[in-house]
Amino acid sequence: MNTEVTDVSMKDDGLREVGWLRWYPVWSRNMRVWRKLIGPALLGNIGEPLLYLFALGYGLGGFLGKDIQGLEYVVFLASGLVCSSAMNTASFEGMYSAYTRMAVQDTWIGMLTAPLSIRDIITAEVIWDGTKSAISVTAILLVASIMGLVADGWAILVIPLAWLVGACFGSMALVVTSLAKNYDFFLYYFTLLITPMLLLSGVFFPIDNMPEMVQLIAKALPLYHALGLMRPLMIGQMPVDILLHLMVLFAYIAIAMPLAIRLISRRLLR
Amino acid sequence: MDTPSTKTTQAQPPVIDIEGLTKSYDQLTVVDHLDLQVERGECFGLLGPNGAGKTTTLRMLLGMTPPDSGVLKVFQQSIPAFSRQIRRQIGVVPQMDNLDPDFSVRENLRTYASYFGLSGRDLEKRITHLLEFARLTHKADALIDMLSGGMKRRLTMARALVNDPQLLILDEPTTGLDPQARQLIWQRLRELRHTGHTLIMTTHYMEEAQRLCDRLAIMDHGKIIVQGTPRELIQQHIEPHVIEINGVGQEKWRAQFKMDESMRFETLGESLFIYAQDEKAIVADLCEFDDVEFIHRRANLEDVFLKMTGRDLRE
Ligand SMILES: Nc1ncnc2c1ncn2[C@@H]1O[C@H](COP(=O)(O)OP(=O)(O)OP(=O)(O)O)[C@@H](O)[C@H]1O
Ligand SMILES: [Mg+2]
Numbered sequence: 373m374n375t376e377v378t379d380v381s382m383k384d385d386g387l388r389e390v391g392w393l394r395w396y397p398v399w400s401r402n403m404r405v406w407r408k409l410i411g412p413a414l415l416g417n418i419g420e421p422l423l424y425l426f427a428l429g430y431g432l433g434g435f436l437g438k439d440i441q442g443l444e445y446v447v448f449l450a451s452g453l454v455c456s457s458a459m460n461t462a463s464f465e466g467m468y469s470a471y472t473r474m475a476v477q478d479t480w481i482g483m484l485t486a487p488l489s490i491r492d493i494i495t496a497e498v499i500w501d502g503t504k505s506a507i508s509v510t511a512i513l514l515v516a517s518i519m520g521l522v523a524d525g526w527a528i529l530v531i532p533l534a535w536l537v538g539a540c541f542g543s544m545a546l547v548v549t550s551l552a553k554n555y556d557f558f559l560y561y562f563t564l565l566i567t568p569m570l571l572l573s574g575v576f577f578p579i580d581n582m583p584e585m586v587q588l589i590a591k592a593l594p595l596y597h598a599l600g601l602m603r604p605l606m607i608g609q610m611p612v613d614i615l616l617h618l619m620v621l622f623a624y625i626a627i628a629m630p631l632a633i634r635l636i637s638r639r640l641l642r
Numbered sequence: 643m644d645t646p647s648t649k650t651t652q653a654q655p656p657v658i659d660i661e662g663l664t665k666s667y668d669q670l671t672v673v674d675h676l677d678l679q680v681e682r683g684e685c686f687g688l689l690g691p692n693g694a695g696k697t698t699t700l701r702m703l704l705g706m707t708p709p710d711s712g713v714l715k716v717f718q719q720s721i722p723a724f725s726r727q728i729r730r731q732i733g734v735v736p737q738m739d740n741l742d743p744d745f746s747v748r749e750n751l752r753t754y755a756s757y758f759g760l761s762g763r764d765l766e767k768r769i770t771h772l773l774e775f776a777r778l779t780h781k782a783d784a785l786i787d788m789l790s791g792g793m794k795r796r797l798t799m800a801r802a803l804v805n806d807p808q809l810l811i812l813d814e815p816t817t818g819l820d821p822q823a824r825q826l827i828w829q830r831l832r833e834l835r836h837t838g839h840t841l842i843m844t845t846h847y848m849e850e851a852q853r854l855c856d857r858l859a860i861m862d863h864g865k866i867i868v869q870g871t872p873r874e875l876i877q878q879h880i881e882p883h884v885i886e887i888n889g890v891g892q893e894k895w896r897a898q899f900k901m902d903e904s905m906r907f908e909t910l911g912e913s914l915f916i917y918a919q920d921e922k923a924i925v926a927d928l929c930e931f932d933d934v935e936f937i938h939r940r941a942n943l944e945d946v947f948l949k950m951t952g953r954d955l956r957e
Contacts, residue, residue: 642708
């Protein structure tokens, strides 16, 4: 019987458990829940961007009657909306849904009585936020390409990028979630950060004519860089400053994710 | 491992070893220099009024609450340093159920098992067995919201066993259960004990503690006040006989009855309690009286509990 006691520590260090894959069952749990609610979930994530695309793209675009950066407005807008939907999907998931799992259903507390740590859970959540963004973007991309708004096959690269953008905004959202006392708290974040970013990063119109100051702020925020990568790919161009854009997105993850782990540990393990 | 626990040899280290464990929230010391050992194969009961620090102690055992000071070892491994790894060997029934409402009963077990890296045909067999164990086979495909409180509790219990744990940590496993369900859980806990599992549980039901636990500790204000087998506690800390007196005549009876050193009385609500070394004189005297009702019984754990922790309600 004594040998078995020592086994306890051996098991974990042995090959039986691959440490860096511990996020997988948590990710998989989220995936299975999502699959159960796939109808409303997909509708919510792609319905709105498509509505904007039709209403603004054709409505406003026809009214504008002129090209933007050499593009038909609806094409310009489609590439922007793909990007903003990656942001929105991950932000909603990292806030409302994650908060439900953290504070309402005690899902994470349940996981913490299993051999999982907060780090495992948050890693899974970030990967999941990216996954959800990639799913939404795939769906929108599909519709957009059917409508003839996508230049060529290179646009497929937008999907892995959507994953990265989702992971970035998901990490940031989880920081907000760790501080939230209720769902209303998220309105601050949306009003103060997400909505201004949406309007001022170039999703709906180029920001070249905006005041210098606004441009500078936009360039410090992740959505601008997400657009810098995704838009060219959708309109058949080669993105420029690829490394810079990627580095900014990764930098946000590198800061937000450990911070979220810290804050959520402080909140749950007390 | 599934051998009945013979009386463990002295050489075996305890499964749970707590020394000087302390935890404060703000100014309030919730667990106060607690010492506690739980031996392999034993069922240990942690009793105490609301807010005594039971849940906090169990959470610290799991590494879910960092202690302020003290030494905490489970399976000889330091907690919280190795808590994540050690939880592989532990089954937990938390005070509050946290079942996944988006999944059915069976899916809940499957999902929780996946957190331990378990899947496949062996798991499915185990789940079928656990559903029977918790008498939930007929609800296997029901969603959690469709279950009664007692069914949820039974499912939580089944879930705690999905990883075939050596140690079970049960925080009020039978609270909110009807008598039948409670009997079922008792039976299951006994089976687990007989198959060599180690159990530590809290409960507010003294009868349950008396029946199930090999050893008990009564906690109050974060400290253990007494510890021992149920029988020891009753023998050492309370008079063996209790006479509970009701009825309009009790005042009159008490006025004329001569108490001696070996008797102690307390009033609680409408009733008068006499704790005595010998009941005969009291019973004989009471029989002479018309307008009193009385019950004579042996002292039990509840009497010890109330004596040790007082009768005041805790906030
Ligand atoms: N996270 C926390 N922050 C502040 N105080 C806490 C926290 N958790 C517990 N406490 C306090 O610690 C004390 C002990 O709580 P605990 O839950 O351990 O009691 P308990 O013995 O399990 O009680 P019960 O029988 O009611 O479940 C209580 O006074 C409680 O208010
Ligand atoms: Mg408690």
